[in-house]
Amino acid sequence: MGTLVICHFGGLHIQENGQAVPLPPEFPRSLFAFLSHAPGMIFCRSLLCETLWPDLSGDRARRALSTALWRLRKCPVLATSIQQPDRSRICFAPARRVWIDTCAFQHQIARAKKQPAQARRLLAQALGLYQAAAFADVAEEWAIGGRIRLENLYCDALFLAADLALTEGNPREAESYATQLIGYEPFREDVRQIQIKAALRSGNHAHAEHYYRSFAKMLADELNTLPGFTISDLQGQPCAVTTPVDSQIKQTIQTVQNSLRKLDQELSALST
Known part of the structure; x- marks a missing residue:
């Protein structure tokens, strides 16, 4: 089984054995990008709901997450990459070798x-x-x-x-x-x-x-x-x-100096 290549720079695109993996229009790009950018990290469903669907109520956000996971698993190349240690937690942990550009960049x-x-x-x-x-x-x-x-x-x-x-x-x-x-x-x-x-x-x-x-x-x-x-x-x-x-600054300084001299002369005249 060849390396799975996941690229996030410039937008999501995936390759398997050097061939581009087509992604359907309904593919949950945000969920997959979030999970695959941190491979092996376990996330609570509640956190995913709050992060990815902050404008939805609790029940609607949970349904949106379930739908996104279902759509993600419909992609044969990625179907087994999403692991659930238990009903409340999810992680991206493919059993095969995977290379992710954003992770390699930071590393x-x-x-x-x-x-x-x-x-x-x-x-x-x-x-x-x-x-x-x-x-x-x-x-x-x-x-x-x-x-x-x-x-x-x-x-x-x-x-x-x-x-x-x-x-x-x-x-x-x-x-x-x-x-x-x-x-x-x-x-x-x-x-x-x-x-x-x-x-x-x-x-x-x-x-x-x-x-x-x-x-x-x-x-x-x-x-x-x-x-x-x-x-x-x-x-x-x-x-x-x-x-x-430079020339503008010199001209401004000269103007200020002339104004100060004129003011000094006027004050001297008043004092006398």
Whole structure:
């Protein structure tokens, strides 16, 4: 019996022996995603009802769960995967070998944090699994929370991979990881610094200046502030780059200074 492959990134799809398993329209995707994301974990029926059907009354939620389990067992590939230790508890515990992308993703990142010598390889493997948001075809609140948690974990892994690549002398790889992460967290200054440092160490000063100018403009437009660093801070050399708002700031300072001088003159005139 071959490995059962269950993928949650980008929406649920299942493979058996390399072949896609067709799922009928009425397949209980939310219930199966919830159970299979935590293989071997035993859940009380009451918890499943509250989590998956929070808007239904107790009796209706229990009937909805029974119907979903019945539909799930109608899928031959998964029929024996749902175990019931007793009438009140349920778990996903297939007797065959199973591989689940969200579980493998979390496992590889955890290993990377514990095995520094293998971290770069393990992080690359984990990041390769994240093809799209998890549970994309499930709209329930639990799925939204799980999706956000996995996305945050993905961002953490991208930062670790970028920082590690830069430390180990792979600036192009570091720049690539940092650029991907900026797509998710554009206001993170530590990520911007890695991106710019990587470009500088690759000898691509034009890219570094472009990255800095883009970040400075975004901060000025959205938060009315400036980066807490300059390119010279990152390369130890005088910075030839000026931000798009430098001239505006100088003009504002000059206007304020002129106003203060005029006010001083008026006060002096009044006092005499």
